Amino acid sequence: MNFFEQLKFGPDGLIPAIIQEQKTGRVLMMAWMNRASLEKTIETGKTHFWSRSRKKFWMKGEQSGHTQAVRDIAFDCDGDTLLIQVEQKGAACHEGYQSCFFRSIENGGKSVKLTEPQLETPEQIYGQK
Amino acid sequence: MNFFEQLKFGPDGLIPAIIQEQKTGRVLMMAWMNRASLEKTIETGKTHFWSRSRKKFWMKGEQSGHTQAVRDIAFDCDGDTLLIQVEQKGAACHEGYQSCFFRSIENGGKSVKLTEPQLETPEQIYGQK
Numbered sequence: 001m002n003f004f005e006q007l008k009f010g011p012d013g014l015i016p017a018i019i020q021e022q023k024t025g026r027v028l029m030m031a032w033m034n035r036a037s038l039e040k041t042i043e044t045g046k047t048h049f050w051s052r053s054r055k056k057f058w059m060k061g062e063q064s065g066h067t068q069a070v071r072d073i074a075f076d077c078d079g080d081t082l083l084i085q086v087e088q089k090g091a092a093c094h095e096g097y098q099s100c101f102f103r104s105i106e107n108g109g110k111s112v113k114l115t116e117p118q119l120e121t122p123e124q125i126y127g128q129k
Numbered sequence: 130m131n132f133f134e135q136l137k138f139g140p141d142g143l144i145p146a147i148i149q150e151q152k153t154g155r156v157l158m159m160a161w162m163n164r165a166s167l168e169k170t171i172e173t174g175k176t177h178f179w180s181r182s183r184k185k186f187w188m189k190g191e192q193s194g195h196t197q198a199v200r201d202i203a204f205d206c207d208g209d210t211l212l213i214q215v216e217q218k219g220a221a222c223h224e225g226y227q228s229c230f231f232r233s234i235e236n237g238g239k240s241v242k243l244t245e246p247q248l249e250t251p252e253q254i255y256g257q258k
Contacts, residue, residue: 100205
């Protein structure tokens with residue numbers, strides 16, 4: 001059966017995609033894809049998403065150069081989530097961290113801690129605003 | 130700042146939680162939490178979710194015994210996704226696979242392949258229906 005027939009896009013036409021660095025197993029980010037961005041991701045081998053806040057089709061790294069080369073695309077039992085293995089160029093997070101998940105909770109959620117170093121500042125990545 | 134103040138639950142009151150096996154780095158599943166299930170997860174150290182299809186609060190493993198002991202709770206730059214490290218008891222997927230992401234695409238999405246063995250059948254996990 002064709003892969004797309006096994007997927008369930010949400011009522012908004014989107015499906016969440018978890019992005020994992022294949023080499024390290026680090027989960028880098030989660031973003032949303034519509035069918036067009038998933039097709040483009042498969043076709044080009046670079047991740048493409050749909051931004052819900054900007055209502056815009058985008059390629060990861062189009063501004064920062066921090067692109068993601070796709071190594072594997074998996075989907076879950078319910079067909080409503082994607083897990084994509086990538087080779088990440090530079091920091092995945094727009095705040096300059098390797099992963100967007102750079103903070104964890106402490107003390108039962110009363111405080112948070114940084115769990116990885118900031119590799120670059122947003123200004124270094126995107127230039128002065 | 131309190132952790133909860135940094136989170137953005139969606140208009141439906143839910144936030145997606147990616148569940149990763151800490152020991153292996155394997156992404157096991159993605160499920161949804163409301164504030165109550167996240168608080169219960171922190172309080173008990175076992176993952177709790179909100180089922181969108183069943184409209185029901187549930188603890189992972191309540192039927193199967195395949196519970197998840199929480200080792201770390203991280204959140205992303207936008208505060209709209211959680212990444213939870215766990216120690217998984219048994220198969221995470223209700224279909225009997227270690228991970229819900231047991232299928233990957235082949236041939237540009239024209240076909241799919243199994244990427245891990247089925248450890249148990251659903252009948253073995255949940256009993257005959």
